[in-house]
Amino acid sequence: MNTAITNDTIIALATSSGVGAIAVIRLSGEKAIEIVNDFFQSKYTNKDLTKVKSHTIHLGNIIDNQRIIDEVLVSVFKNPNSYTGENVVEINCHGSVYIQQEILQLFIKNGVRNANPGEFTLRAFLNGKMDLSQAEAVADLISSNSAASHQVALQQMRGGFSNEIQNLRSQLLNFASLIELELDFSEEDVEFADRTAFTNLVNKISAVLKRLIDSFALGNVLKNGIPVAIVGEPNVGKSTLLNTLLNEEKAIVSHIEGTTRDAIEDEISIDGVTYRFIDTAGIRATEDFVENIGIQKTFQNIEKAQLVLHLIDSKKITNIQQTIKELKDKYPSKKILTIVNKADLLSVEQISTLKSQFSNLIILSAKEKQGIHDLTTTLTNLANKGALSNNETIVSNSRHFESLNNAFSAIKEVQKGIENQVSTDLFAIDIRQALFHLGEITGEVTTEDLLGNIFANFCIGK
CATH class of the missing domain: 1.20.120.430 (tRNA modification GTPase MnmE domain 2)
Known part of the structure; x- marks a missing residue:
């Protein structure tokens, strides 16, 4: 990309390509207003765009050899008080792909050049309208x-x-x-x-x-999302938890162990922060070749994750302390959140005992959607948005x-x-x-x- 400031006029579609209610076509350059004026016919008066005030909008038609292409609104921004620091014109036309292309080709045939990716912002940087970090x-x-x-x-x-x-x-x-x-x-x-x-x-x-x-x-992590691995033995409810968090049937849920053979990933925003949840294959000893590949991927996803949700079946809480210790010993540097799932199968006394024994334990039922709020609140606290809240x-x-x-x-x-x-x-x-x-x-x-x-x-x- 040639980053030198040039005097040519560039053009590009500023809105997403495809059919829509309206589309915005943007031009920038020393002659942008003059060029658009040659093909613009005001709706009510014989208006000259080169003589109008900056930051004004004008209704009229874009015309090619007496043929009306579309009725448009033209916004005029005169240098240096524009996004790029040059003369800028924005044409609001109807969102037909045919109309968009007709207008773009009209100006390209008359000396305007297709803009390169980011060239409007590049010109804003080169013209001193913003520095490089602001442009990024x-x-x-x-x-x-x-x-x-x-x-x-x-x-x-x-x-x-x-x-x-x-x-x-x-x-x-x-x-x-x-x-x-x-x-x-x-x-x-x-x-x-x-x-x-x-x-x-x-x-x-x-x-x-x-x-x-x-x-x-x-x-x-705020920009790219926090990677969260959901791990545990087969049939502890990992896929059910993912589906509950996403509020859709993303992962297959079955009573058959080893259903999840590969990692299933999706994103969700919780309290303004994006989390990338990864449902992994259940960890167990198995001779199934394909399932073993999935289990190896589980360990790889734990390594890549910033946070690990370690699910334990409520029917296997007798060995909970040992289970927690084994995972923490294996991944001492990882932030691991231990979750007892299927709380609907526990008595009030059992839940109370667990909470008294493990202060940081989250007890929920993914299937019945109980205790999910406790999990999301904990995730929000772990995101550590203090600096964001303080506008640092x-x-x-x-x-x-x-x-x-x-x-x-x-x-x-x-x-x-x-x-x-x-x-x-x-x-x-x-x-x-x-x-x-x-x-x-x-x-x-x-x-x-x-x-x-x-x-x-x-x-x-x-």
């Missing part, structure tokens, strides 16, 4: 499928993350300039940068970077995470240099590295390949 947040906002992922993307698009990074970079840049000045006057042995203030700044930057890096653990900056982009880690490593080297009182010219290299990696996030440091990779993943028309 646009794609995240479009693809958000839960309240939490939407909130994270929106906060980033509004510049919360960018402002924090730019503030850190600005402060570090000021001191870096003084350090560079000292190097220019090294023979005079003078210090322009206050070492105490510089040390405090580096420590502050290190703490902020650490907080942002740590937030990725939450941001990544949360990192959800793996590219940003990598750059933050690189910047943090460089800052740690600066700290070591200060502590060991090394020569200024040595840790000045690490300061430049930290500035470089922080600049990568906001786009103050970019390459053609980087921009090409980022915007190639956008949908056309955005």
Whole structure:
């Protein structure tokens, strides 16, 4: 993708392709308004779109050689007060695929170019309407499928993350300039940068970077969903629990052991957070070759899961303590939630005894849909949305995470240099590295390949 700003006018369908009530076709470029005006006939007056005010809407027809293609609403946005920073026109037409293509082809035949994926947002970045992290947040906002992922993307698009990074970079840049000045006057042995203030700044930057890096653990799962493996012996009700959570018959339920031979996966949003539940094959000793393959996949899914729902049949609670211990011993680093299913087969006294013995135990009946609220409430608490509720900056982009880690490593080297009182010219290299990696996030440091990779993943028309 050529990321240089060009003077050509681009066009794309901004709404989803296919039949709908309306469709929006977007044009951007220096001559966008002028070109649309050549094929627009106002409904009521002989209106010239090049002379109308910005941010106005006009009713009329798109005409090709006296042939009316469609009655449309045309929105005009004049530079620099538009999404891309250029002249932008949005044509609201009827949602017929035929009409959409007729309008698109009309303008393409008259000098307008098909937009590349993400080219409107790329132009917004290149024209200074947003920085790179905000541009990436646009794609995240479009693809958000839960309240939490939407909130994270929106906060980033509004510049919360960018402002924090730019503030850190600005402060570090000021001191870096003084350090560079000292190097220019090294023979005079003078210090322009206050070492105490510089040390405090580096420590502050290190703490902020650490907080942002740590937030990725939450941001990544909020963006992509929390993988949850449902495991246990055959016939404990794993598939029934999945069906109950999804409120549909996703998995086959049978009294025959070993029915589930492969992992069955689906997503559900609980309290604004997406969970990717994986119903796995029951764990048991078996000589069935296919079932054994399914059991091996169960262990693989446990490794990949962030949370494990360990189901135990209420008829087998005599060995519950040993069963819990065995799984925790095998996966000591995993968050395991133990669930006693088929609670409808237990007496009130048995349930009371279990709760007194195991404080974190969840007791439910997936079949009768009893106790499901306790499970979903526990899942919500485990999601740890405190930072989201407090509107803190949360990192959800793996590219940003990598750059933050690189910047943090460089800052740690600066700290070591200060502590060991090394020569200024040595840790000045690490300061430049930290500035470089922080600049990568906001786009103050970019390459053609980087921009090409980022915007190639956008949908056309955005």
